[in-house]
Amino acid sequence: MNKTAVGRYMTRVLRHEPSAGFLEVDEHGWANVDELIDAIRKVKEPAFDRAALDDVVATDNKQRFSYSEDGKLIRANQGHSIPVDVELPVTEPPEYLLHGTGAKFTESIDRTGLDRRSRLYVHLSSDIETARAVGIRHGTPVIYRVKSGEMARDGFTFYRSVNGVWLVESVPVKYLEKLDV
Numbered sequence: 028m029n030k031t032a033v034g035r036y037m038t039r040v041l042r043h044e045p046s047a048g049f050l051e052v053d054e055h056g057w058a059n060v061d062e063l064i065d066a067i068r069k070v071k072e073p074a075f076d077r078a079a080l081d082d083v084v085a086t087d088n089k090q091r092f093s094y095s096e097d098g099k100l101i102r103a104n105q106g107h108s109i110p111v112d113v114e115l116p117v118t119e120p121p122e123y124l125l126h127g128t129g130a131k132f133t134e135s136i137d138r139t140g141l142d143r144r145s146r147l148y149v150h151l152s153s154d155i156e157t158a159r160a161v162g163i164r165h166g167t168p169v170i171y172r173v174k175s176g177e178m179a180r181d182g183f184t185f186y187r188s189v190n191g192v193w194l195v196e197s198v199p200v201k202y203l204e205k206l207d208v
C-alpha cells in the first residue's frame with residue numbers, strides 16, 4: 028500500500044474537498060469511517076480496510092487524523108479550508124512561536140502581516156526545524172518569529188492542535204520579526 032498517497036488523499040477529502048471522497052463532513056469535521064474506507068477503495072487502494080486505516084492514522088508523520096471515541100468517525104486534526112469547528116482547546120501560547128514561509132511571500136507579509144489564506148487559521152510552530160520544513164514547501168525558506176505572548180495579552184486567541192501545531196486567525200505586522208537563519 029502507498030501510505031503516503033492514501034494519507035494525502037485523506038487530508039484532501041477531510042480538510043478541503045469531502046465531495047472528492049463522496050463524503051459528508053459534519054460541523055466538527057467528522058466523517059464516517061466506513062464511507063472513507065469505501066472511498067479509498069474506489070480511488071486509491073482496492074484492498075483497503077479498517078486495519079490499513081488504523082495503520083495510516085497511527086503512523087502518520089504529523090499525526091494528522093483522529094478517530095471519535097467510538098471509532099466510527101474520523102477527522103483531520105487541523106489544516107481545514109472547509110469551515111468546521113474541530114473544538115480545539117484555547118491554550119496560552121509560549122512567549123514566542125515561529126512561522127516558516129517562502130521568500131516569495133515576504134514582501135506581502137511584511138506589508139500586511141500573516142493571514143490565513145485558504146485555511147481557517149495561520150499555522151505556527153514551536154521549533155525551528157518544523158518552521159523550516161514548512162517554509163521549504165514554498166521555496167527558499169524564511170522564518171518569522173511571532174510575539175505570541177504579547178498577542179495573547181492583547182486579546183488574540185490561540186489554539187493548539189493535538190499534534191502540536193499552533194493556530195491563530197492572523198498575525199499583524201507588529202508582532203512579526205524575521206529571523207536570521
Ligand code: HQG
Pocket residue numbers: 038089091106127128129132133135136139140141142143144145146149150161162164165192
Ligand atoms: C503565506 C502543512 C503572502 C504563509 C504544514 C504560507 C503546516 C502570506 C502560505 C500547514 C500571507 C499559505 C500549514 C500574506 C500568509 N501574504 N503570503 N499576507 N499570509 N502567507 O500551506 O503555514 O502537511 O496554507 O506564510 O506543515 O505553509 O498539510 O500554510 O506560506 O503545518 O499537515 O501563505 O500545512 O501541514 O500556505 O502550512 P499554507 P503553511 P500538512
